[in-house]
Amino acid sequence: MRPAGGAAPLSVCDLTPDLLHGLCARAGARPVHAERLHAWLFRRGRADLTRLPDLPRALRERLGEWVDMRLPRPISRCRAGDGTAKYLLSFADGAEVETVLIPAARRLTQCVSTQAGCALGCRFCRTATAGLRRHLTRGEMVAQLLACWQETGVRPRNLVLMGMGEPMHNYEQVAGFIRLVTDPAGLAFAPRRVTLSTAGVVPGIDRLLADCLPCSLAISLNATTDAVRDRLMPINRKYPIAALLAAMRRFARAFPRRRLLVAYLLIGRVNDSAADAHRLIGLLDGIPCTVNLLPFNPWPGAEWRRPAPDAVDRFRAVLAAAGMVAVVRESRGREIAAACGQLLRVTGAAEAGR
Incomplete structure (x- = not known):
C-alpha cells in the first residue's frame, strides 16, 4: 500500500474503501480507527484524514506520509x-x-x-x-x-x-x-x-x-x-x-x-x-x-x-x-x-x- 521507492503519495481522491482499509491495516491500526476514517472521508467528505479527532499518533504520521490530502482549491x-x-x-x-x-x-x-x-x-x-x-x-x-x-x-x-x-x-x-x-x-x-x-x-x-x-x-x-x-x-x-x-x-x-x-x-x-x-x-x-x-x-x-x-x-x-x-x-x-x-x-x- 505504501508508495515504493520514493514514489509520490496516493491522492486522497484516489482512495477507495478497500485502499483506505488496506492502508490502515498496513499501519497497524485497529479496525475501529479504520471505520472512523472511512466515515470521515466517505460520509462527511473530509479529505484531511489527519484531522480526525483522537487518531493515534503513529497512524496519523503514516497517513501523512502515504496520502496526499490536498484538494484543488x-x-x-x-x-x-x-x-x-x-x-x-x-x-x-x-x-x-x-x-x-x-x-x-x-x-x-x-x-x-x-x-x-x-x-x-x-x-x-x-x-x-x-x-x-x-x-x-x-x-x-x-x-x-x-x-x-x-x-x-x-x-x-x-x-x-x-x-x-x-x-x-x-x-x-x-x-x-x-x-x-x-x-x-x-x-x-x-x-x-x-x-x-x-x-x-x-x-x-x-x-x-x-x-x-x-x-x-x-x-x-x-x-x-x-x-x-x-x-x-x-x-x-x-x-x-x-x-x-x-x-x-x-x-x-x-x-x-x-x-x-x-x-x-x-x-x-x-x-x-x-x-x-x-x-x-x-x-x-x-x-x-x-x-x-x-x-x-x-x-x-x-x-x-x-x-x-x-x-x-x-x-x-x-x-x-x-x-x-x-x-x-x-x-x-x-x-x-x-x-x-x-x-x-x-x-x-x-x-x-x-
Missing part, C-alpha cells in the same frame, strides 16, 4: 442570483476545469467535468472553442465533488456528468468514478441520482450496457434531421441519428427501469419549429424517455440565438399533445456563464471570493 468563484455557483479548479499540471452547483428545493445538484476541454466541436458549445487539453482521472472527478463539499459544507444529492468534456471519450476513468460514487461502501449515491450525458458516442453507450454501469443516461440529440445535426454536432457524421436511436432502444430494452433522458437544445430558427417537434415525436416513438427542452444560452461569439419564448412553448405543447413527457429546463446560472453549453474559463470573468 477553487481559484475563482461566481454566484448567480438564483443561487447557482460556478467554481474554477486548477490541478497540479495547470489544467483547469469548471464545476457547477445548482441548488433547488431540498436538493443540490453538482455538474461534474470529465475532461479539461472537449474535442467534439459542437458548434453551440463554448467549451468546444478551446479544444481538448486532456482527460481527467477518476480522482480528479472525485476532487471536484470533495472540493465543493468541503467549501460549502453541503453534500450534493445529484451528480450529473454534464460539465466540460465528452464522458464516453474518457470511459475508463468515468466508469471508475461512477462505480466509486455509487458504491454503498464508498460515497453511496443512489444510481438514479447519477447521470452520464453523451453527445451520442454509440460504442460508449453499448459499453455502458455491457458493463451494467449504475447510472442514468442522457442523450444530447438537438436535431431531428441528419442535415441539421451534422451542422450542429460533427459527431453525427460518424454516429448519425438512426444509429443513435438504435442504441437508445437497446438501452431502454436492457434497463427498462432506468431513466433515459433526451436533451434537445432549442436554437432560434434552426431546430425550434413545429415541424421539428412533430419529427421528434416520430423519432422517439416507442422509446420511453423524458425530453428536456433547453433554450440555447448565448455566449460571446456564438452564431446562434435564443429561441423566442412562444416558440419554446409551442414546441413543448406539440410534444405534450402526443403524450410525451417534455420539460422546459430553466437556464440556471446564465448570468455567470454557468448554464448548459457556456462552460469555459475566461480570464477575469469570475469574481474572486464568494
Whole structure:
C-alpha cells in the first residue's frame, strides 16, 4: 500500500474503501480507527484524514506520509442570483476545469467535468472553442465533488456528468468514478441520482450496457434531421441519428427501469419549429424517455440565438399533445456563464471570493 521507492503519495481522491482499509491495516491500526476514517472521508467528505479527532499518533504520521490530502482549491468563484455557483479548479499540471452547483428545493445538484476541454466541436458549445487539453482521472472527478463539499459544507444529492468534456471519450476513468460514487461502501449515491450525458458516442453507450454501469443516461440529440445535426454536432457524421436511436432502444430494452433522458437544445430558427417537434415525436416513438427542452444560452461569439419564448412553448405543447413527457429546463446560472453549453474559463470573468 505504501508508495515504493520514493514514489509520490496516493491522492486522497484516489482512495477507495478497500485502499483506505488496506492502508490502515498496513499501519497497524485497529479496525475501529479504520471505520472512523472511512466515515470521515466517505460520509462527511473530509479529505484531511489527519484531522480526525483522537487518531493515534503513529497512524496519523503514516497517513501523512502515504496520502496526499490536498484538494484543488477553487481559484475563482461566481454566484448567480438564483443561487447557482460556478467554481474554477486548477490541478497540479495547470489544467483547469469548471464545476457547477445548482441548488433547488431540498436538493443540490453538482455538474461534474470529465475532461479539461472537449474535442467534439459542437458548434453551440463554448467549451468546444478551446479544444481538448486532456482527460481527467477518476480522482480528479472525485476532487471536484470533495472540493465543493468541503467549501460549502453541503453534500450534493445529484451528480450529473454534464460539465466540460465528452464522458464516453474518457470511459475508463468515468466508469471508475461512477462505480466509486455509487458504491454503498464508498460515497453511496443512489444510481438514479447519477447521470452520464453523451453527445451520442454509440460504442460508449453499448459499453455502458455491457458493463451494467449504475447510472442514468442522457442523450444530447438537438436535431431531428441528419442535415441539421451534422451542422450542429460533427459527431453525427460518424454516429448519425438512426444509429443513435438504435442504441437508445437497446438501452431502454436492457434497463427498462432506468431513466433515459433526451436533451434537445432549442436554437432560434434552426431546430425550434413545429415541424421539428412533430419529427421528434416520430423519432422517439416507442422509446420511453423524458425530453428536456433547453433554450440555447448565448455566449460571446456564438452564431446562434435564443429561441423566442412562444416558440419554446409551442414546441413543448406539440410534444405534450402526443403524450410525451417534455420539460422546459430553466437556464440556471446564465448570468455567470454557468448554464448548459457556456462552460469555459475566461480570464477575469469570475469574481474572486464568494
